[in-house]
Amino acid sequence: MNDTPEAPAHAAQLLMRDRESLARAVSDALYAESGERLARHGARGRERCLEDMHFNVDHLIPAVDLQDPAMFVRYVEWLHGLLHSRGVDTRDVSRCLELLRDETTRRYAAADARAIGAILDAGLHSLSPR
Amino acid sequence: MMPATAAYLSALRAGDRRAAFRVLDDALDTGAPLAELYLEIVQPSMREIGRLWQENALTVAEEHLATAITETAMNRLFERVFVWRDERTPRLLAACAAEERHQLGLRMLCDLLEMEGWETTYLGASVPIESLVHLVKERAPEAVAISATIAPHLPRVRDAIRAIRAAPLAQQPVIVVGGRAFHGDPTLAERIGADLTAVDATGALLALNERLRPGPNGE
Numbered sequence: 001m002n003d004t005p006e007a008p009a010h011a012a013q014l015l016m017r018d019r020e021s022l023a024r025a026v027s028d029a030l031y032a033e034s035g036e037r038l039a040r041h042g043a044r045g046r047e048r049c050l051e052d053m054h055f056n057v058d059h060l061i062p063a064v065d066l067q068d069p070a071m072f073v074r075y076v077e078w079l080h081g082l083l084h085s086r087g088v089d090t091r092d093v094s095r096c097l098e099l100l101r102d103e104t105t106r107r108y109a110a111a112d113a114r115a116i117g118a119i120l121d122a123g124l125h126s127l128s129p130r
Numbered sequence: 131m132m133p134a135t136a137a138y139l140s141a142l143r144a145g146d147r148r149a150a151f152r153v154l155d156d157a158l159d160t161g162a163p164l165a166e167l168y169l170e171i172v173q174p175s176m177r178e179i180g181r182l183w184q185e186n187a188l189t190v191a192e193e194h195l196a197t198a199i200t201e202t203a204m205n206r207l208f209e210r211v212f213v214w215r216d217e218r219t220p221r222l223l224a225a226c227a228a229e230e231r232h233q234l235g236l237r238m239l240c241d242l243l244e245m246e247g248w249e250t251t252y253l254g255a256s257v258p259i260e261s262l263v264h265l266v267k268e269r270a271p272e273a274v275a276i277s278a279t280i281a282p283h284l285p286r287v288r289d290a291i292r293a294i295r296a297a298p299l300a301q302q303p304v305i306v307v308g309g310r311a312f313h314g315d316p317t318l319a320e321r322i323g324a325d326l327t328a329v330d331a332t333g334a335l336l337a338l339n340e341r342l343r344p345g346p347n348g349e
Contacts, residue, residue, distance in 0.1 A: 012285070058282040059280075059281050059282055061282060061285065062281045062282055062283075062284040062285050063281065065285050066284070066288075066318075066322070068315070070314065071284075071314070071315065071318075072281075075281060078184070081184060082184050082185075082186075085184070085185045085186045
């Protein structure tokens, strides 16, 4: 499928515009499905989860804008190391990215969702067991 | 790791600024040039501090303390090595991308260029694009350096470069970009519109000298 050259820049603008609501939607979705397990991190854990979702969107934006999956993969690998040393499971990192992909697919037009999804998939792939 | 680097890192981890100053003073007294102190003692130590924070071995406060000590240590070092000159050329204007707070690398570049006779204007952390372009128009530097440590700041670097390129200037400056955000991809700088990039301050200094201070035979 041929998307216009402007699609990545447009998709990045949408992510920038919706940064807050995307981060909250993904954080809420993660707690809706795994709240019992995540409860051990307490209220501070939930705040940090939301902060991390903001961070995910912040790092997704330039990678989408420049259509640079390797840039996002470098971030995901860095994030994984950071969170792993703080007791966060790899599956939670992956799940956040999956939920972000689901949310952007639900919200945006196909061309925008594809530009975003390609980058998120590269990040997810880097976390899958080899 | 060199003994002096290990000692400096140890001083930073202990939050002991006098010990940190002593390490750099002693190294300077042995005749080590500023570039060596910056790139072989200060920079690797600060990278290790960042790595330790990432691994949860240091708190944010401890990481900030290490940065604060290093900023003061660099001020002291530069005071000791600074040489007055009547004329300085070319001129470089240096800024961190909007919202970028990591400024040590850019500061190192400016100090090293000053030692080579350049005139530098160092704007520090988080410079809004409009302010940067305004100053570029006002001062017309031969070079502009923009730094970014993390990827989310890259679109702002690109937008700053576009704004400078679009500004009505008698002569476009050479634009050099650097910082950790550029380390993983050697093509990135060119893709966002920069003329030059380098992995550290010495590399940027060499590239800038080559471009703007060619030798007597034009090499």
